[in-house]
Amino acid sequence: MSWIVRTKSEAYRLRSAGRIEVEQAGPLHHGDAMLEWGSVTKTVTARIAELLDREGSINLSAPVSELLPETGLPREVDVRSLAEHTSGLPRLPKGMIRTAADARDPYAKYTTERFDSDVLPDISEQMRGPVGSFEYSNLGYAVLTRVLEVATGHDWWTLAERHVFTPLGVTDVSIHPDPNNVPVLLTWAGRACKQWKLSGPFVGAGGLHGTFDALERYATARAQQTPGEKPFGWMDDGDQYWHDGGTLDHAAFVGVSHDGSKVVTVHTLGYDEGQVNKTAVRLKRNACGASATNRWSSYWPRS
Secondary structure, eight states: OGGGBSOOEEEEEEEETTEEEEEEEOTTSSTTOOEEOGGGHHHHHHHHHHHHHHHTSSOTTSBHHHHOGGGOOOTTOBHHHHHTTOSSOOSSOTTOOOSHHHHHSTTTTOOHHHIIIIIGGGGGGGOOSOTTSOOOOHHHHHHHHHHHHHHHSSOHHHHHIIIIIHHHTOOSEESSOOGGGSOOOBBTTSOBOOOOOOOGGGHHHHOOEEOHHHHHHHHHHHHHHSTTSOOTTOEEOSSEEEEEEEOSSEEEEEEEETTSOEEEEEEEESOOTTHHHHHHHHHHHHHHOTTOOOOSTTOOOBO
């Protein structure tokens, strides 16, 4: 939507060995602005699943149909395949956009009740690819969110606070931020641009808000938990673990070098999709040298 947005804003930071090497905060990124993290939220959901597996509350190898029998999914679709985008489920549910209201806010109608009644019962009919093949899926992460909630009896936010954010000491995150702290983008006519509302199970696919500092602290702390090991649910470009995400006008990127020494954090407001990745690539090249490969710019999973 960048062509109708009056004021765009970009924030980024490159930290090396704990020291800030480069940073910038655009006009809408100052203070305690609560920013949409988009699909970076998925890394939190994956971490919850990983920890619940370790404590025995779920089994990553368990068929999804054992936990959500109404799905009728084949047994080879296990919990791990949802987290790794190898379940064979499509990016989005069938019939997601049927009305003009759906087009303006495609995720808003999916309360937990509606997701359970309208999506889960015929989800096996929506499988597109063979199980084991990578296909980025917001739908898969919504199903994973329901798996975690049903298995524990707790909502996604309770699980995220308990298992991820509190242990990492990351605050200033929310799925229901104070509207006064969320940046408002304006059109050239002066009207506020309405943002998407990710509700119900899609919260676990892309519904987090947080400050820019919280985004960076989360990426740094998460990498330090498993130094040298790929964090579950993250991408790997060969020398850096990363994830990105975009909603309507917000986009986020976090990247951490394999040894945990370098952290790239970027957030944009009002830019074209892909801008956040271009900035991340530039910062990576600053940190790693001009020969650094570019595997991010062609990958853009919008929430």
